[in-house]
Amino acid sequence: MASSRKVLELFYDVVSPYSWLGFEVLCRYRHVWNIDLKLRPAFLGGVMQSSGNKPPGLVPNKFLYMTKDLERLAQYFKVPLSSPSNPFEAMFEKGSLTAMRFVTAVAEKETGGDAQVEKVSRELWMRIWSKDQDITQPASLIEAGLKAGLSASEIDELLKLAQSQPIKDKLKANTQKAMGYGAFGFPLIVCHVDGKPEAFFGSDRFELLAHCIGEKWVGPQPNKPSAKM
């Protein structure tokens, strides 16, 4: 069966709330669908600049809608997402470059899976998109790392590694790879079906994505015994 497993790449940035929803759903489905999920930490700021896209929140009605939409989706997806008190500051002024370099360093050091990348990413999302906390300062990354189960010395090493040129280049490379698949925002989920990449933007194409890879969508909580549509 291993050979028929479909590779799914998830390009994401912890600054993006819709990425969090997509991340949690795919982390749940990775043990339900016959897929090989690859987490691809990347930099949303780079994608927005390269594609010439503008953040949706700049249109007032879109911003209001997104706030409501995220609230409803968070509840339905059972993800403890809650908008920061100043989303513009959190997303655009402070940004996620340092955080995503840190996640990239975690990915680089980890062998035999991506359990640490998953946990660290989740802890960073918990900070910015649940608890309205900073993700730019070393102390913030240390706290996230500790909560994710890393030791203080591991985190210390990762913080140094995160500032190295190879890690900066790796994050750029992942971002460029997403651009190569036509990204203009995150999450971008790339399914490799019969050697052909099929890219899905956002966290609202899971039913279509499932259809495309020959799997079944049973809602955002596939592991619950009551999960049904």
Place this chain on the structure above:
Amino acid sequence: MASSRKVLELFYDVVSPYSWLGFEVLCRYRHVWNIDLKLRPAFLGGVMQSSGNKPPGLVPNKFLYMTKDLERLAQYFKVPLSSPSNPFEAMFEKGSLTAMRFVTAVAEKETGGDAQVEKVSRELWMRIWSKDQDITQPASLIEAGLKAGLSASEIDELLKLAQSQPIKDKLKANTQKAMGYGAFGFPLIVCHVDGKPEAFFGSDRFELLAHCIGEKWVGPQPNKPSAKM
């Protein structure tokens, strides 16, 4: 049971392909869910201008993605949607003001339901978003009207009515109503739940919408015996 029926308003414009998908899905579900579907022809150009939103197609990667996304959705939703050869000309240069005034006139004249509004809207979508045909000229509206089952004399009357001030005002009023619900694009689906309006933008929130109104989403073809998720 009639009193527990939920009113769903669908604000749409035939220039919008995602509106067509939403329209067909809701027309299918109107006999499956306990809802009272209200078709609200409106003017997308007005919404884009009032909200300050920019068409997604202006970002090259977004345009490429939309083309692919629509192709996949059309197939999955079983709607014969196909992009016009020059989408920019069709959508932005020619536009839909005349067509939507015509649909508004049909709605104004129709009594006891909205079967004609449904049919005329579908024929206009078939022209612009399936057969790459014009929807701005009187001859185009006449052809769509005839295919929708209207008589030549009815159409003649509707074409005159479509140019009257009351119809222009009615289309403006529908568009303003959508703005009042926070529109920044179409389709906008407004569910009235316990006297509170819940607005859903786009054709990718049906699962959430169903959850919100206490109904069940079983995919885009609820009437098919094989419909399952």
